[in-house]
Amino acid sequence: MMIASSLIKSRSLVLFAGAVLVSSAMPAGVALAGTPEEPSIHSLTPAEVQSGALTIEQGHEGVRYVSGGVGVEERAWLAAHESQFNTRLTFAVEPGGAFVSDVQVLITAGQGKTVLKTTTNGPKLLAELPAGSYEIQATHDGQTLHRTFTVASHGHVALGFGFKN
Template sequence: MKTISTLALTMALALGAHWSAAADLRPTSQNGVTYLSGGVGEEERQAMLDARGDYKLLLTFSTKGSGEMLADVAVTIRDHAGKEVASLVSPGPMCYLDLAPGSYRILASAHGKEISRTAVVKPRGRRELYFYWDPV
């Protein structure tokens, strides 16, 4: 499980580190669900924010208290009938999904702990969910 410290990110940027990950950020499809996941590094985070309008469900993963962003979070999306519609490991702290309108259960697992949330995706607009884990 990777954590991304804001201080570490700021220091790396100050030292001239450059992330080309934003160029590699591409939507992926699974079972008819298109998703985009990332947000590691300033360029990739901005690319994710720029893409928000293309997705109906926006997930963000972080640590309680510090706000440290989490990567490598296992995510499973189930529809109202309990059928799995997508299962992935989010390589970054942001995961955006383009789901059909309906009711979904989102299971996110990090640090050996699973958090479950429900979301109703409507034909218009976006639904944002935030997942917070206790510090390790």
């Protein structure tokens, strides 16, 4: 089909007669939720989601957090539980967007007070931080990235960190 092949080459999401095609608005390497390459939380059984259960930990000042995202079950578990956390961090390498783990994360509040210090077990870290302003240092492969952000009393913050290849 001539139309389909030209749309696939451009790599963005297009719905055409019930088929999902890919086009340029979507970065290379991104899998669509619900496709065979990337099952969504809805395509897994409760037992499969439970098998990817991660442990919610306590950081400094009682901050709850969890990290992971390696494997379909962990990604599904994180997706199912992310609403319990107001801060969502994702770590990858640029260019290419390959996810990374073993990122050393240090989150500090005013006056440099440590709120969370951990090394991630996957490319995602979810945390429940009190409302306020924070600085984060994320270190991977000797490269440290710095960001400041504010957590409001309602809503959430989502930050992506791209380490240079």
